[in-house]
Amino acid sequence: SAVISQKPSRDICQRGTSLTIQCQVDSQVTMMFWYRQQPGQSLTLIATANQGSEATYESGFVIDKFPISRPNLTFSTLTVSNMSPEDSSIYLCSVSKEALNTEAFFGQGTRLTVV
Amino acid sequence: AQTVTQSQPEMSVQEAETVTLSCTYDTSESDYYLFWYKQPPSRQMILVIRQEAYKQQNATENRFSVNFQKAAKSFSLKISDSQLGDAAMYFCAYEAAGNKLTFGGGTRVLVKP
Numbered sequence: 068s069a070v071i072s073q074k075p076s077r078d079i080c081q082r083g084t085s086l087t088i089q090c091q092v093d094s095q096v097t098m099m100f101w102y103r104q105q106p107g108q109s110l111t112l113i114a115t116a117n118q119g120s121e122a123t124y125e126s127g128f129v130i131d132k133f134p135i136s137r138p139n140l141t142f143s144t145l146t147v148s149n150m151s152p153e154d155s156s157i158y159l160c161s162v163s164k165e166a167l168n169t170e171a172f173f174g175q176g177t178r179l180t181v182v
Numbered sequence: 183a184q185t186v187t188q189s190q191p192e193m194s195v196q197e198a199e200t201v202t203l204s205c206t207y208d209t210s211e212s213d214y215y216l217f218w219y220k221q222p223p224s225r226q227m228i229l230v231i232r233q234e235a236y237k238q239q240n241a242t243e244n245r246f247s248v249n250f251q252k253a254a255k256s257f258s259l260k261i262s263d264s265q266l267g268d269a270a271m272y273f274c275a276y277e278a279a280g281n282k283l284t285f286g287g288g289t290r291v292l293v294k295p
Contacts, residue, residue: 098281109273109285110227157225163281171217171283173227 069094073160073174080150080181087146088177090160095140098163101133104176105156113158116143150181184209186276188286195264196294202249203259203289205274215277216250216257221288222270230272233257261291269293 070093080086090099099116113133114122122135137143147154160174185208195201207216218230231243233250241248245265249258261268274286 100282109287110283112282112284115280115282159225159227161227161283169281170229170232171227171277171281176225178225 068170069096069162069164069172071160071162071172071174073177075177076175077178078180080179082151082181084150085146085148086150086179087144088158088160090143090145090162090174092141092162094164096162096164097140099137099143100161100163100171101135101143101145102159102161103156104159110159113145116145147179150179152181155179155181184211184276184278184284186274186284186286188274188289190289191287192290192292194292194294195261197266198263200260200262201264201291203261203272203274203291205257205259205286207255207257207274207276207284207286209255209276209278211278213278216248217275217277217283218246218248218257218259219273219275219285220268220270221273227273231259264291264293266293266295 072091074089101113102110104110112125113128114124116122116135116137118137134146157176157178159176161171163169187206214235216233220228220230231246233241245262247260271288273288275283
């Protein structure tokens with residue numbers, strides 16, 4: 068298994084500002100992902116965090132808005148930049164220890180409210 | 183692109199009874215994996231059960247079982263002997279290469295005492 072610590076657990080931010088969310092895993096993992104869950108909605112993949120290189124973004128998500136870092140095999144950050152109320156969501160970090168067909172472990176998410 | 187559809191926004195079940203959640207998906211892949219995740223109010227996503235597409239036998243995990251129909255691209259979850267702690271959002275998810283999960287819209291399960 069993997070234990071994920073995601074910080075902050077929640078925040079209320081002013082529009083136009085940026086927030087950086089941290090994801091720390093208790094062991095080395097192969098894959099790290101960031102998901103967004105808008106109010107009352109399902110989870111949508113933002114990007115795959117790649118160690119030592121640029122993240123791989125899904126359609127509709129761009130690096131300028133959601134810069135991601137992954138300096139090592141246990142840590143990643145997601146920044147939500149120039150926030151607007153539409154960015155109010157839960158952001159979840161997810162990890163997998165191996166490629167394909169392994170359980171994905173999730174952090175408890177960061178509930179972001181932009182006012 | 184793969185899509186996952188859960189047609190039931192909400193399901194209600196009496197404690198100790200059985201409820202079945204529907205999930206259909208669309209893919210051109212032959213090798214993939216399917217999952218059911220539970221999300222209680224705490225927001226923590228918890229894996230309930232998983233199914234490998236190459237396996238014909240339906241997965242079972244204690245009170246949870248699936249009915250996997252590959253040709254029909256259907257993957258339903260049955261919760262038997264429902265308990266109050268089963269109340270949560272349930273998400274069906276599809277995984278192909280790269281560990282990326284595609285989630286359905288979710289089904290809220292209410293358990294009546």
